[in-house]
Amino acid sequence: MLNSVLFDLDGTLLDTVDDFMSIIEAMLREHGRPEIDARLVRSQVSDGSIGMLCTAFAMRPDADGFDALREDFLQRYADQLGNQTRPFPGISELLDWLDAQDLPWGVVTNKMSRFSIPLIERMGLGQRCRTLVCPDQVTHGKPHAEPVLKACAELGVDPAGCVFVGDHLRDIQAGKAAGTATVAALYGYIPAGDDPANWNATHSINNAAALRPWLEQRRATETTHV
Structure with a gap:
């Protein structure tokens, strides 16, 4: 589930x-x-x-x-941390929905703690983000499974029921290695010459707002098969 x-x-x-x-x-x-x-x-x-x-x-x-x-x-x-940073369109509404559904969410990043922690706080997400895993907190960063598994452990969830969303191949690799479902964020910073179609993610989205209906459908399908 x-x-x-x-x-x-x-x-x-x-x-x-x-x-x-x-x-x-x-x-x-x-x-x-x-x-x-x-x-x-x-x-x-x-x-x-x-x-x-x-x-x-x-x-x-x-x-x-x-x-x-x-x-x-x-x-x-x-x-200058966060002076011009904003959530992507649709992210704020998505996080509101996740909170309303009591679905915990968190962040797994290759950005060091000295930047990630204050940035999350500045964006007003510190009290809502249930886990934040940075590369200086693990032995192996993405694409290794370790940071994703650490985040799941901190959330107290089974990786099989988790969805990891990212805009780079290593995000998808890390999620798959950890046993989560994966979503390619095509609206993100896709490296030049890289084709997300080759990442073999579970799903892909062109904008953040598209994640909610996919999660709802996934939840409904899982409930039907229980």
Whole structure:
């Protein structure tokens, strides 16, 4: 039976790209670099600061000066955390429905705790998010099953009744490895050249609002077969 829903953070629950883009634009100007198409940054959000900076500055992560560049980026992000971040359209209503149905929900992310925890709080979700698993809280991050299993354990639910929603292949891999149903969030930060049709998710959605009817149908089907 459906017992919980887990979300990836950036690109699934929250639209964070404008925060990243404003920082990168400022850094590019300061370094005398040309502007970059926001779509390129968007496609790299799931790969974190390293992926975004490598794309924006056309640098390898082992290049001279890259570590200092990354530290600058992370400090700016910490200082401006959540200034332009918003839930994706339909997410607020979806979370209201989950709460009303007494279906616990949480977040499994590859974003470090120092950013994830205050961001969830700033978005007003701290008291509602029943579990938040970050990579510095586990031995293995996604696509390993460990963070998803940890979230299910903290919720006190069987992974078989959980649904994990994410916008990256590693989200789907982690959910499948943990034994959950999986949903590909096609509205998120899909990496350039990646085809979610090849992820073999249980289901896919073009917008967050589409998740509720699928969950309702899944619940009704499961009830019928009891």
